[in-house]
């Protein structure tokens with residue numbers, strides 16, 4: 171089953187969440203059922219980007235062509251990869267190659283192939299995104315993935331977002347929880363200014379984290395790739 175692919179790139183490092191620093195290839199799929207105000211990958215769903223429909227076998231070939239032998243991990247992101255049933259076949263093919271597979275999703279749509287993912291990051295969206303979380307849906311995800319290597323990652327822009335994250339962490343105390351700095355200027359090419367702003371926001375997020383008795387077991391991280399490469403695409 172074909173998958174609409176926006177970009178295939180790497181090897182690079184996973185810049186976010188529970189496997190930060192892991193060398194990985196990326197497969198970015200097209201389309202999203204959300205439209206977050208601050209989405210840093212809007213080109214996957216706002217009509218400004220072009221996707222190519224590919225068979226899972228073609229994607230594996232392209233991964234090998236692009237990354238050679240210098241990788242053993244593939245991250246599937248988007249958009250929302252959960253829109254595409256064909257990813258199940260891609261995951262199986264990656265596993266046959268001996269690669270581990272990670273997925274990034276907002277946990278709005280379930281697919282059975284999620285059970286097979288080695289590192290699955292659920293990233294429910296805080297109020298600043300303009301999206302609303304259906305926690306009963308999230309409950310089902312957490313239940314179905316209870317034996318998987320799953321984590322929750324919430325992007326924080328303000329105190330209201332932080333309070334939202336606290337509620338979620340209290341609801342799922344056993345799930346590794348990551349707070350992530352929000353990037354408010356996803357278009358600038360002024361890397362020096364961007365890094366300064368992002369580090370300030372990270373410091374602010376650390377302050378919230380430190381003061382919260384609810385977040386004692388959560389981890390607070392920046393987006394490492396934006397600190398290294400700014401808003402550049404394909405890294």
Ligand SMILES: C[S@@+](CC[C@H](N)C(=O)[O-])C[C@H]1O[C@@H](n2cnc3c(N)ncnc32)[C@H](O)[C@@H]1O
Pocket residue numbers: 202208209210211247248249250251274275276292293323325350351352353354356393
């Ligand atoms: C582009 S999304 C694609 C996967 C999926 N749609 C999701 O949101 O989880 C990948 C990750 O980037 C995060 N993200 C998107 N825009 C961001 C921004 N402006 N600042 C920080 N993180 C952002 C999302 O919250 C998500 O965790």
Ligand SMILES: Nc1nc2[nH]cc(C(=O)O)c2c(=O)[nH]1
Pocket residue numbers: 182183184185186196211247248274395405
């Ligand atoms: N290096 C790097 N790490 C990432 N982690 C999550 C990403 C994403 O856009 O989903 C991403 C990305 O685009 N690049």
Ligand code: SF4
Pocket residue numbers: 202203204205206209210211212214248249250276
């Ligand atoms: S859910 Fe993810 S890809 Fe979709 S709009 Fe939000 S951040 Fe962007």
Ligand SMILES: [Mg+2]
Pocket residue numbers: 210211
């Ligand atoms: Mg990104």
